[in-house]
Amino acid sequence: MEKIIVLGATGNIGTAVLKNLQNKNVEVFGGVRSERDFKKVQQFNAKPVLVNFTDQDSLNQALKGKQRIFLVTPLMQNPEFITQLVINSAIENNVKHFVRSTALGADVDGQIQMARWAGKSEELIKASGINYTFVRPNNFLQNFINFHSQTIKEHSGFYLPNGAAKLGMVDINDIAEVISIALTSESHYNQAYNLSGLALTNNEYANIISEVTNKKVSYIDVPEDKARESMLSNGMPVWMVNAMMELNYIMKQGWTAEYSEDFKKVTGREYTSAKTFFESNKNYFI
Ligand SMILES: NC(=O)c1ccc[n+]([C@@H]2O[C@H](COP(=O)([O-])OP(=O)(O)OC[C@H]3O[C@@H](n4cnc5c(N)ncnc54)[C@H](OP(=O)(O)O)[C@@H]3O)[C@@H](O)[C@H]2O)c1
Known part of the structure; x- marks a missing residue:
């Protein structure tokens, strides 16, 4: 073996x-x-x-x-x-x-x-x-659990500097x-x-979370300088903040939204949808 x-x-x-x-x-x-x-x-x-x-x-x-x-x-x-x-x-x-x-x-x-x-x-x-x-x-759907479940639970919202762009999540x-x-x-x-995963806007992700948790959840579009400040004040090292802010910049331009067929080519099926993901993981957000 x-x-x-x-x-x-x-x-x-x-x-x-x-x-x-x-x-x-x-x-x-x-x-x-x-x-x-x-x-x-x-x-x-x-x-x-x-x-x-x-x-x-x-x-x-x-x-x-x-x-x-x-x-x-x-x-x-x-x-x-x-x-x-x-x-x-x-x-x-x-x-x-x-x-x-x-x-x-x-x-x-x-x-x-x-x-x-x-x-x-x-x-x-x-x-x-x-x-x-x-x-x-592409960005993981699980980032919603790892980085945003607490604010979704406590403040019914998540904070990101991505504007209105579509964002692929896998x-x-x-x-x-x-x-x-x-x-x-x-x-x-x-x-x-x-x-690539499938791409939606953060407002669309928020709507799905609202639907599966039965409570209104909002996306708060944070200005880039505020996002940077917040990461630094949470103790994130400068190199990591710089790398994250570059990524956030290209996300805001919609560069991570392009669909790739590769998952279907390898597995024969479509990516797990955000709806299915949030339904299976709704307890993290309630
Ligand atoms: N988050 C996203 O949306 C995203 C999207 C695309 C790509 N990525 C990339 O994906 C990668 C992160 O993947 P992940 O979330 O699975 O990582 P992760 O959860 O941080 O796991 C890292 C693993 O590496 C192990 N490790 C760290 N240092 C080690 C060492 N010196 N010797 C042996 N093992 C060590 C850790 O073990 P311990 O448990 O002992 O720490 C852990 O098992 C990054 O490169 C990131 O850039 C992330």
């Missing part, structure tokens, strides 16, 4: 990937930083492996005997540093397939920092000669489905998949 290791296994995407892989005919390992997190991967029948992906020796040990790897890094500066360490260990261990979650718009010459970071990781993997699959997600479970399909087949070698 093939051995797959998921790096970033305790995070949003990694957890969904483990969940998705548990019924496939593969042996799955979940990379965790601490023994405290063993249970988080064992609940999906994955075997925990201690790994620190900033440490080459630790990666070399973790990748021993694995045929395929999946890597997602948190939002960080210069993630290509981690990508290169994982490539080194993958070569050392004859790994045959590297699946990397990056971001929609990944491009070394991209207009925003997040696109360039994602593009650099992709370039390094391509140059390594290892079979790759890049999965490039369910993390859709992303994980594509990753799991790629990890268990050879037909997705050397492909990149743009997972």
